[in-house]
Amino acid sequence: MGKWTRRAFVTTGILAGGVLAVGVAIRPGNRKLKVAGLVAGEDETLINLWLKLGPDNIVTAIVPHAEMGQGVHTTLAMMLADEMDADWSLVRVLEAPAHPEYANYALAKGYALGDQSFPSWLLPTVDGFFLQATKMMNLQITGGSTSTPTTGLHAMRVAGAAAKAVLLQAAATAWVVPLSELRAHNSVIHHDASNRSAPYAEFALGAAELDAPVLPRLKSTEEFGIMGTNVQKFDIPAKVDGSAQFGIDASLPGMKYATVMAAPVFGTQLETVDTAAIQDMPGVRRIVNLGDAVAVVADGYWQAKQALDRLPVQFTASDAGKREQSDIFQQFSADLDDAIAQGREETDLNKGDARAAIAKADRIVEAEYRVPYLAHAAMEPMNCTAWVHDGVCELWLGTQNPLGFAADVAKAIDFDQENVLVHNQYLGGGFGRRAFSDYAIQAARIAVDSPYPVKLIWSREEDMRHDHYRQASISRFKAALNDAGMPVAWENQFVNKHDPVEAPYIPYGIDNQFIHFAESKTHVPWGFWRSVDHSLHAFFTESFIDEVAVAAGKDPYRYRRDLLSGATRFRDVLDLAASKSEWDRKLAENWGRGIAIHKSFGTIVAQVAEVEVIDGKVRVQRVVCAVDAGFAIHPDGMKAQMESGIAYGLTAALYGDISIGRGAVVQSNFHDYEMLRMNEAPAIETYILNSGEAIGGAGEPGTPAIAPALANAIFDATGKRIRELPVKLHDLRVPGHSAKDVA
Amino acid sequence: MMKLKINGEPREFDVDPATPVLWVIREQAGLTGTKFGCGIAQCGACVVHLNGSPIRSCVTPVKAAEGQEITTIEGIGNANRGLHAVQQAWIAEQVPQCGYCQSGQIMSAIALLRRNASPTDAEIDTAMSGNICRCGTYPRIRQGIKAAARAIAATAEDSGNG
Incomplete structure (x- = not known):
């Protein structure tokens, strides 16, 4: 990864005022002018905000996102380079400086307007509006699994395609030939009729003078040359020899x-x-x-x-200094009770009449779940x-x-x-x-x-005790079943709603649904934690639907499948995970398997966990993961993110427990906030389904489904239902089962 | 003055003899490839070799290493001088994500392969379970160790035949 230099930042004023305006031939008033001094080196041309071209024909993608192992620098550069028809061996990446021009207006646009397309005449207005808005909000955020879906689509691909368009235009002018007779391939422009060819770099100055198209034509999936391949990630060489600078x-x-x-x-x-x-x-x-x-x-x-x-x-x-973890859960329970008793439930989703359906149902399934606070425990304090x-x-x-x-x-x-x-x-x-x-x-x-x-x-102890924590929570469910054992109503109540909004929503076709919550404030600071609210709600909803399936006497996979008849994208992912895991294969004694599916950040993930429970000790042996992110730009990177999300979620599900004692965090280091280690890491198989739907995220969607898949597998192995995480709190020894029985 | 040999080079440091080797390496010697993770020998981010054997530099006083040979990730190899088979395998398997723990992972893996040229899964578990990776790169670390073991064996065979 390239890094902009301090010198460049400090001397921007001089460069922007003099040298650049002449040397790089960008007209005054052009937005590029303001940032060129930060990102363009000697003789390099900033073609647009996101791309510079050197005299050696090196293309540098300027990426406004932080690399934290999710491969974002590589993935975004691929999107730009592919649209540009660049020679991948000549592509580099530079992290954009923290400058308002690089605020991810694409991200804001994605959040605010979804994936709408705009007519070309409106786009400059829309972009201008959102750029202003994001500058004001200081948004240059890497999070929410949004880099690829938003910056990648709205900035990188557009930038690459626009750059190619102006380079071709500049070549047509220089060679005095019709634009239609030119073609671009591997960073070279060819005019076959006159047998001429020249590298992109020859046309850089000419291209920088032109107005780039706001809405260039983007490639269809069939035209992708770099996207969809497993190029080596840019950041890896420096991470094996100690030279990477953290x-x-x-x-x-x-x-x-x-x-x-x-x-x-x-x-x-x-x-x-x-x-x-x-x-x-x-x-x-x-x-x-x-x-x-x-x-x-x-x-x-x-x-x-x-x-x-x-x-x-x-x-x-302070009064907070007397608080214990049990007090916090008691407060949550009381606030949930009060909300119902006083009829002041905060409605999250309401369709049909769930309470009426439950009131007249013969068969009701109920359960309550809870999850603890979690720290992030990033390896670098x-x-x-x-x-x-x-x-x-x-x-x-x-x-x-x-x-x-x-x-x-x-x-x-x-x-x-x-x-x-x-x-x-x-x-x-x-x-x-x-x-x-x-x-x-x-x-x-x-x-x-x-x-x-x-x-x-910060010491590790400080890092663990002064985090911004994934919230602790309680979630309660009621489902009403019809004579066929299928759910006709779903009521869910939980404490404290954050983001994203859809985290508690289920994909299943149930006519009557009432999802509501109560706010119950504590003195513990809240923070985004990989997949945010999805990390708890997937555990709640996918554990409960499993309980409902069991209550109905049905196979948990097929029960879900029946409820997904109107959601074929979900069903396809579920089927892929089930078939690859050989769902119906008989497992050995003391083994169990569990399935879960959850959509987050535009990506659907289904996982099947296989566990072995010996003397009460759970060993996760295998995880089969099916993922549909629309299209995987870097399939091996997508697999790596699934592996990572699973390990992160498994660590939390098995061990993760931040608890409050006398108002402070009790845990302090890795001896009492345990991590999954090599000897506990399961074999993970990831299968990618490219449905062609809008591109979703990768960094977070691997996490939510693993906790319920694990808990459902433990139930299958032991008959014990995990309704509170982490798993380590539970005695999973089954009378009569022991290591000797296995032998 | 504490005398150490770091990556083959004799060095002297004017530090409290109780100072952990980690901070001497990072702050005095300026070799930042070795990382601070926990300070209590729980995570393995700080693993270096002392006379060829892996140690937790965050809890090893410099006094205990006096006059001895320390090897850090910077002494293992790089693109200019040539990469170690483990480093090459780490690139081939695309192991690192955030990368922060990987110096320690690589130092533990090299130490393992030195004493066991063809480790089983169980032996990899034993040797590597002291190194935490929050990005969960364990399956790729396992593949990387096996690939490096094969590469080292193939090289040995080639030189044996030649």
Whole structure:
């Protein structure tokens, strides 16, 4: 991955005012002018906001998204290069600087307007409107599995196709031949009639003078040359030899190191700090009181940590400091009860009359589920290097939202946003955590009074205890069955609704549905966590439909299938997972299998988990995953994201449990917040179905279905229904079953 | 002064002898390929080799490594000097995602293959279960180790025949 240089950022003004306007031949007033100095090197031509072309015919895709292992740089470059008919071996990628011109207006447009197409005469207006709107919202976000569906479609493909169009036009002018006689292939333009050919680079300056078409023709799937292939990912070589630069690897002359401890109970403050106790410890430079946290700055991280561990600190008391996890679940239950008793349910979805159908049904199935808080536990603990000098605050870190961070930091240290420069590095895991700017604000506040750059590194303990957590929740269900055992009504009530809206919705054809919720606030900070609300609701809904199937005496796969007769896209994915898993094959003693299906971020995923339970210990042996994201741009990357989403979801389902004790997070490190490890990782088979529907996301949709697939498999193996996660809380030993029986 | 040999080069560091090797490597020697993950020997992001054997550098005081040979990921290979068979296999299998844990994974894998040229799945489990990957690249790490083992065996056979 290329990186724009600090020099380039700092010297933009000079370049934009002089050299570039002449050297790159972009007319004044062109939007490209403002950013050319940031992204274009010597002799390179910025063809449009997203693409530059070098004299060596190297095409560089400028990608406004952070690479955190999801392969976004590669996937988006593929989309651009394919439309451009570029020679893939000459394609590079550069992460866009945190600049308002690179705000993902495509993302905002995707959110606000779905996948609507616009007439060409309207598009400049629509784009202009959304660019303004996204600038104001500081949206340069990587999250919501939106990069490929939105930026990829609305920016990268359009940019590639438009670039090809203007290059062809420039060639037609230069050679004085009709445009229709030219063809482009592998970054070369050919005029077969005169047997002439020349690389794209020859026409770069001419192309940059032209107005690119706003709505160039995009390729149909059959015309794809690069999309749909398994090219090697750009970021991998640097990740096998230690050279990849993550936020924590930033290095500046004279840099000092800081570490921090925030008040353990969320919302409380420092009361007393006895700085005298540690100020003479080796290497200690400063002790900084941040109000709700205290930081020690020292010559090295270890010295800072040693001193912080010995710092006598007292925190203010609060009612939250008396709260236990059981209190929180009791509060949720009480708020759910009250909502119904007082008739103030917040309606999420209501069709037919579920309550009337349930009231007159002979057969009702009921269940209540709960899930705990979860931390992200990205492998790279939160960190940020800040350097305040000459009226600017420069930040080196990994973030999913560089512009938003710049805005937050500017506000915290009272700087103009344009004087906060974010240098985004590789992210050592994001999963939603690196969309929250708390660690960057801390670093900037420490650095603002420091004569040297400060690298703030959170300990793992701090990372786990001051996360923004996937919410704990309770969800209650009632289903009414008809004489044939099929559900005629579905009522679901849960606490605390966040995003996305559709997370609790089911794909099944049930006439009467009432889905409602109650808000029940706690003092625990909420955060986006891989797949967000889908991570809990898929567990709830896909566990419950399994219970309903069992109550009806039906096979869980075929029962779902019958309910999907009106949703053929879902049914096809379900069928693929079932057939590849050989659903009807008899399993060995102590084994079980479970199925689940869930759509999130435009992508449908069905998974079959096979487990073996010996002496109460669950071992997930195999996961079969079927996925329909419309079209997989990078099939191996899609598989990698399914493998990753499954491991992330399995870790949470088996072990993940952040609990509150005396108002603070009890867990602190990987010994008590356990991770799936190599010896527990199942074999995963992923099968891709390209339905041709609108392209969906990849980074998150692998996660939601695995928890219910696992729980349903455990039920199949043991007869025990997991209604509360994580699985480790449950005694799964079955009387009479033991390791000896297996032998 | 603490004397160490890092990637074959003799180095001296003016640090507290209790300082973990991890921070000497990263902050004093400027070799940032070795990562901080947990600080309590739970995750394996900090694995380096001490005299060829894998250690958790986050809990190993520099005093314990004094006068000895440390190898970090930077000493294993790169595109210019040539990649180790494990690194090549990691690229071929497209193992890394976020990549943060992969230096430690590769150091553990190389140590495994040094003492066991053809590990079984169970032996891979034992050797690699101390390295956490939050992106869940375990199936590809397993394939990568097997591919590297085959490549190393093929090279040995070629040189044996030649």
